[in-house]
Amino acid sequence: xxxxxxxxxxxxxxxxxxxxxxxxxxxxxxxxxxxxxxxxxxxxxxxxxxxxxxxxxxxxxxxxxxxxxxxxxxxxxxxxxxxxxxxxxxxxxxxxxxxxxxxxxxxxxxxxxx
Amino acid sequence: xxxxxxxxxxxxxxxxxxxxxxxxxxxxxxxxxxxxxxxxxxxxxxxxxxxxxxxxxxxxxxxxxxxxxxxxxxxxxxxxxxxxxxxxxxxxxxxxxxxxxxxxxxxxxxx
Numbered sequence: 689x690x691x692x693x694x695x696x697x698x699x700x701x702x703x704x705x706x707x708x709x710x711x712x713x714x715x716x717x718x719x720x721x722x723x724x725x726x727x728x729x730x731x732x733x734x735x736x737x738x739x740x741x742x743x744x745x746x747x748x749x750x751x752x753x754x755x756x757x758x759x760x761x762x763x764x765x766x767x768x769x770x771x772x773x774x775x776x777x778x779x780x781x782x783x784x785x786x787x788x789x790x791x792x793x794x795x796x797x798x799x800x801x802x
Numbered sequence: 803x804x805x806x807x808x809x810x811x812x813x814x815x816x817x818x819x820x821x822x823x824x825x826x827x828x829x830x831x832x833x834x835x836x837x838x839x840x841x842x843x844x845x846x847x848x849x850x851x852x853x854x855x856x857x858x859x860x861x862x863x864x865x866x867x868x869x870x871x872x873x874x875x876x877x878x879x880x881x882x883x884x885x886x887x888x889x890x891x892x893x894x895x896x897x898x899x900x901x902x903x904x905x906x907x908x909x910x911x912x913x
Contacts (some may be wrong), residue, residue, distance in 0.1 A: 720900045732893065732904040739900070778845065787833040787852060787899045789861070792845035 690715035692781055694793035701769055702801050709764040709796050711753075711779030718784040721762040723753055726795075727775045735777070738762065739784070749773070774800045804828065806905030808894050814911045815884055823879045823908045827896030834877050835902060836869060837861075840890035848892075851877060884912045 693712045701707060713719065723735040736747025743755040753764045762779060778795045782788040807826040815821050827834050836848040847861040851871045862868070866884075871877040881888055889912045895902040 722901070724904075731906040734901060734903065737901055780845075782900060784900070787850065787897060789835060789847040789850055789858060790837075790845075790895075790902060791847070794844045 690719070690781055690783065690791050692779055692791050692793040694777075694779055694796050696796045697794070698797045698799070700799045700801065703771055704768050707764070707766040707769050707773070707798070709777055709779075709798070711762045711764065711793060713760050713762065713779075713781045713791075715760075715781065715783065719781045720784055720788075721753075721755060722780040722782075722790070723747065723751070723762075723764050724778045724780060724792075725775045726778065732778070735764070769798075769800050771800045771802045774798060806894055806896050806903055808892075808905040808908050810908060811906065812909045812911075814913065816913055817886060818883055820880065820882045821884055821910065823881075823892050823910070825877045825879070825894030825896075825905060827875065827877070827894070828903060829875075831896035831898055831903075832874065833897040833899060833902075834871060835895040835897065836877070836879050837893040837895065838890045839893055839907070843890075845893070848879070881910075884910075886912050888912050 691714045721738040724732045725735045738745045738755045746752045776795045779793040780790040809824045834851040839845050850858040853874045866882045869879045891907040891909050893907045894905045
């Protein structure tokens with residue numbers, strides 16, 4: 689069974705700082721990779737996704753993520769964070785077999801200080 | 803367009819009572835998933851529907867949990883004889899494959 693690790697449980701940054709949140713997965717086959725964001729009081733929203741092709745994917749609100757197959761990683765980045773980025777971020781993976789359940793990491797709580 | 807909707811948004815029940823949680827997926831999405839989000843366990847998969855059938859029920863934690871889907875649309879998750887450890891946010895997602903879109907969840911509190 690696949691698993692997902694997010695090593696940063698709580699990250700605190702000042703506005704305009706750069707962000708990188710780590711995500712590693714364990715599964716030997718082909719996977720689809722996702723980052724979801726949950727703003728305070730809101731539901732899970734898709735931030736970006738990777739299926740195949742260019743390993744650097746861009747999502748909404750200036751976020752991007754890079755798939756490094758050799759490291760089983762899919763880290764999320766943003767060059768300059770804003771206070772409105774305060775949220776919980778979840779990395780998720782499913783097997784590339786059509787409709788497959790998502791396996792989530794434990795989430796990273798991001799707090800941006802104005 | 804309309805997203806995934808869930809009802810009720812909040813449910814408080816007494817231990818031992820049965821509860822039903824409802825999910826309305828995005829129109830046209832054939833796949834539907836239930837997940838549970840709790841403090842101790844994070845986000846856990848419960849069950850997956852393709853149309854009206856459930857090819858993967860592996861995440862249901864006990865036989866007190868069941869779910870059905872009718873007309874390839876609305877799904878109901880039923881928890882019988884609720885226990886305090888069932889307190890969590892129950893999330894529904896629908897998918898045209900492989901991306902899943904989530905509803906707002908039902909927050910269940912078992913007293």
